[in-house]
Structures are given as structure tokens and as C-alpha cells.
Amino acid sequence: MSDESHEPLKRLFFALDCAPAQRKAIAQWRGDLQLRSGRPVPAENxxxxxxxxxxxxxxxxxEICTAAAKVRKPGMxxxxVLDRLEVWRRAGVLVLAPDQAPPELLRLVYSLEQAMLPFRMEDAPKEFRPHLTLMRDYRMPVPESGTPPEFFLRAEYFTLFESHKGRYRALAQWLLGPS
Known part of the structure; x- marks a missing residue:
């Protein structure tokens, strides 16, 4: 007889992954900022x-994977474009964010939120704010950058990740465009 309260749990999230070359470019750019506050997010994350x-x-x-597979994809x-450097004070993070979130990204997130309603473990979903976290425990103003950020994140898949001891592991992924 299984007791659900003792079932192992995994911390899960859906995300768009970064290509290795892009990770390297973002990490180099972050290094050029010569930050004196916070903990850098490992580039592989x-x-x-x-x-x-x-x-x-x-x-x-x-079940989550089955529901995610039915999410309406953008078809491409x-x-x-990650072109803004922001500090989110409450969260204590330094992030790269788009000046404008593309409509296909917002539609994908909405479709995903609808598909995941039966599985919600958290309280009400927070408003979606696309971003890539550069630093945690960041308590300074937005740093000056000699080169303004302009990174083009191009995702062909969306991925279900497990977060375990500071490492992210892809569990499943779904193609966004035609195969």
C-alpha cells in the first residue's frame, strides 16, 4: 500500500534553454560588469x-508531460531579445529581460498555465515576467555596462527541468516549431 505523503518530490519548472554559445557570451558579458555583490548563477543554469x-x-x-505535450505551440x-538589465529588489536578483516580450512567448506561457491548472502546487501563479537570472542575493543598483545587453535567445524547444541541489536537469522537451 502506498502512502502519498511519503512520495518523493521533485522541484520542477518549464523553461526555454540557452544554447551553449549563448551561455558563454552572456557569462563573458556578465564578467565584464565586474560585479561586487551577489552570487553568480552558473552559466550552465x-x-x-x-x-x-x-x-x-x-x-x-x-501526467504533467502528457499535458505539456498538448500545449498549443507557436509553430516556429x-x-x-534580452536587451534590458534590471534589478528585482524583492527577489534580490540581477536579470536580463526583454524590453518587449514577443506575443508567441506570452501565448505559449498562457497555454502552459492552462494545461497545468490540475497540477498547481504553488499558490496563485505569479504574473509572468520573462527574464534570465544572472545573479542571486544581489543588493546593488543596476550596474553600468560598457556594452549594452543584446542577446537573442532562440528556442526550438520548451523543456521541463528538475532543480536539484543547484543543478538543473532536463526531464523532457517539446518542439515549438514544425519537426
Missing amino acids: FHLTLMFLGAVGVARIA PVRV
Whole structure:
């Protein structure tokens, strides 16, 4: 007899992954800022979160993947221009964000939120603000940059990640455009 309260949990989130070359370019650019505050997010963890699911029972992962597979996709890769450097004081993070979120990204997130309603572990979903976190525990003003940020994140997939001990592991991914 299984007792659900003792079921192993995984911390899950959906995100757009960063290509290795892009990770390297963003990490180099961040290094040029010569930041004196906060903890740098490891470059291999760079991503754009679509939706945080929180702690989910292992037994539900297959259902979540089935629901994610039915999400309406844009029909093409999603391009997001990360061209703003912002400090989110309450969260204590330094982020790269788009000046303008592309409509196909917003539609994907909305479709994902609808598909995940039966699985919500968190309280009400927070308003979606696309971003890539550069630093945690950041308590300074927005740093000056000699080169303004302009990174083109091009995602062909959206991915379900597990967060475990500061590492992110892809569990499943779905093509955004035609195969």
C-alpha cells in the first residue's frame, strides 16, 4: 500500500534553454560588469523560466508531460531579445529581460498555465515576467555596462527541468516549431 505523503518530490519548472554559445557570451558579458555583490548563477543554469511548478510528486510527472505535450505551440522557434538589465529588489536578483516580450512567448506561457491548472502546487501563479537570472542575493543598483545587453535567445524547444541541489536537469522537451 502506498502512502502519498511519503512520495518523493521533485522541484520542477518549464523553461526555454540557452544554447551553449549563448551561455558563454552572456557569462563573458556578465564578467565584464565586474560585479561586487551577489552570487553568480552558473552559466550552465542560464534559462528563461516559463512557469514554476514547485514540489511535485514523482508519480505525477508522466501526467504533467502528457499535458505539456498538448500545449498549443507557436509553430516556429521562439525568439526573445534580452536587451534590458534590471534589478528585482524583492527577489534580490540581477536579470536580463526583454524590453518587449514577443506575443508567441506570452501565448505559449498562457497555454502552459492552462494545461497545468490540475497540477498547481504553488499558490496563485505569479504574473509572468520573462527574464534570465544572472545573479542571486544581489543588493546593488543596476550596474553600468560598457556594452549594452543584446542577446537573442532562440528556442526550438520548451523543456521541463528538475532543480536539484543547484543543478538543473532536463526531464523532457517539446518542439515549438514544425519537426
